[in-house]
Amino acid sequence: MMRRHAGAWLVSFMTLNATLACMDAERSVPQSPAEGPTVTDNGNLDRRFYERNFVFASVAADSVFIVPWLMQTVDHRDTVMREAQGWLARGGVWDGFYDEQWTTGPTRAPTRLVPHLGLQLFVRSDDVIDGILYEEGARSLELVLGDANPPWTGARGDTYQVLSGSAYLLDQRIDGMILDMARASAGPLPPSGDWAFLLSGDSAHFVLAGDSEYGGDIPPLYRAWGVHEEDRMQWPEVRVDWERTEAFPPARRDVPVEWHVWSPDGSIEGRLEAISAEMQPGEGAGPLLPVRALFEVIGDVAVGEDTYGVRGLLVHERR
Numbered sequence: 001m002m003r004r005h006a007g008a009w010l011v012s013f014m015t016l017n018a019t020l021a022c023m024d025a026e027r028s029v030p031q032s033p034a035e036g037p038t039v040t041d042n043g044n045l046d047r048r049f050y051e052r053n054f055v056f057a058s059v060a061a062d063s064v065f066i067v068p069w070l071m072q073t074v075d076h077r078d079t080v081m082r083e084a085q086g087w088l089a090r091g092g093v094w095d096g097f098y099d100e101q102w103t104t105g106p107t108r109a110p111t112r113l114v115p116h117l118g119l120q121l122f123v124r125s126d127d128v129i130d131g132i133l134y135e136e137g138a139r140s141l142e143l144v145l146g147d148a149n150p151p152w153t154g155a156r157g158d159t160y161q162v163l164s165g166s167a168y169l170l171d172q173r174i175d176g177m178i179l180d181m182a183r184a185s186a187g188p189l190p191p192s193g194d195w196a197f198l199l200s201g202d203s204a205h206f207v208l209a210g211d212s213e214y215g216g217d218i219p220p221l222y223r224a225w226g227v228h229e230e231d232r233m234q235w236p237e238v239r240v241d242w243e244r245t246e247a248f249p250p251a252r253r254d255v256p257v258e259w260h261v262w263s264p265d266g267s268i269e270g271r272l273e274a275i276s277a278e279m280q281p282g283e284g285a286g287p288l289l290p291v292r293a294l295f296e297v298i299g300d301v302a303v304g305e306d307t308y309g310v311r312g313l314l315v316h317e318r319r
Contacts, residue, residue, distance in 0.1 A: 048075040049190035050111045051183045054132060055197050056143050056167050057312055058176025064199075064311045065090045065174055067143060067167055068294060069132060072190060075110040079103050084119055086134060087278060088141065088169075089296055094278035097141065098134055111182075129180075142168040145178055152207065152225045152234065158183040158191070160207050160225065177205055193220060194240070194316045196272070198301065200308035204228040206301055208240065208261065213318060224261075224268060226303070233303065238263050243271070250281040251291035256316060261301065270301035272314065282319070290319045 049072065056067040066089040074081040086098035102116055113129070115121050118136040123129055132143045146164035153159055158181070165178035177199060183191035193210030200206075205227055210220035222238040243258035257277075261270040274295040282290030293316040301308045 046077055047186075048110065049073070049185045050075065051181075051191045052111070052113060053179070053181045054129075054143065055179040055181075055313055056165055056176055057179075057197060057199050058167070058174050059199050059201060059311050060174075063091060064296060065167070065176065066296060066313050067141065068313060068315075069143075070315075071113060073110050074190075075107075078106060080105065080107060080110050082114070082116070084116065086119075086141075087294065089276065089278070089294075092276035092296065094276065094294070096278065097136075097139065111184075140168075140170055143178065144168070145180070148180075149227060150232070152223075154183075154209055154223055155211060156183070156185075158209065160209065162197075162205055162207070162227065177202075179207065181207075181209075189319060192317070192319070193222075194314065196297070196312060196314040198272075198297070198310040198312035200228075200301070200310045204308050204310075206308075206310065208238065208314075210240065214242075215318065222261075224263075226301075228303075228306075228308075235263050235268050237265075238268065248279055248281070248291060248293070250279075251289040251318075252286070253288055253291055253318060255279065255291065255293050257295070259297075259299075259314070268301065268303050270299055270310070272297040272299035272310075274314070288318075290317075292317045 052071045054069040058065045069084065069086045071084045081103050083101040084098060085096065088095045088097060098119060100116055104114065113121055118134050120133040120135065121129060122131040130145060134141045144166045148161055148163040151159050151161040161180045163178045163180060165176060167174045167176065179197040185191045192213040195210065196208040198206040207225045208222050210222045212220045214220060222240050224235040224238045226233040239262055241260040242256040243260050245254040246257050248255045257274040259272040261268065261272065275298050276296040277293055279291060279293040284290055295314045295316065297314045298311050301310050
């Protein structure tokens with residue numbers, strides 16, 4: 001997709017900004033939360049979580065350029081709490097350029113994304129997000145979403161869709177792929193489960209998504225999907241074992257840094273290793289604190305007789 005003329009983008013934003021809050025800025029977003037505790041008038045049970053993430057990734061030579069936008073909406077009875085975070089990772093250096101939390105009034109469509117401060121959204125007439133623009137002072141970073149592959153759907157109604165796309169950093173254009181994912185849940189905790197977006201050059205890409213957080217009585221079960229040229233692949237039962245961990249003292253937890261990916265039927269197997277990371281401790285009563293870790297990973301994925309060298313993003317979260 002070619003980038004629109006800058007003036008056209010700004011005029012488009014001025015026209016759309018007043019109406020975006022009333023528009024459905026979704027591709028394939030779960031409209032009802034996954035199964036959870038029965039909703040009552042009891043504190044934290046009376047809320048819904050909606051998670052929407054966009055990850056741009058481009059692999060060139062021996063490096064990867066990653067732009068994750070992670071967005072969450074918490075729908076309470078009387079208010080809607082929103083948060084969005086954006087990073088730019090290249091050459092092993094992570095730059096967290098956006099981190100905002102804000103509230104809006106009650107709405108019948110809390111999954112709709114809304115602009116805030118330097119975060120601007122561009123929406124087509126059919127209510128599909130066309131681009132994401134961050135502008136603050138002299139800084140400008142734009143993602144343009146292109147052609148979409150058919151979406152994948154998880155066991156709980158979560159959706160994952162990979163699109164072609166481009167990132168514009170000032171006057172530099174970088175072509176790559178974009179993962180658009182959406183999850184929802186009801187009850188005291190937001191959607192859980194680690195996930196990854198992996199690229200093998202420009203010919204193949206893979207998505208991994210866990211159904212639960214680590215540390216429970218039952219190990220997380222993953223689903224995996226992949227595309228190689230015109231071939232679409234999926235694996236309904238995949239395991240991801242931690243091969244090596246390292247201490248993260250701010251959260252008083254160990255975090256994984258190497259992973260073994262495998263399926264019981266032997267149809268897929270891979271190994272991943274973290275080569276850079278952005279880790280954030282959360283707030284809590286302790287002694288163990290929540291943690292979110294964004295890892296730039298490298299490794300390989302074997303499917304049958306084919307082996308793909310992959311690079312990309314793995315997101316690990318413990319609450």
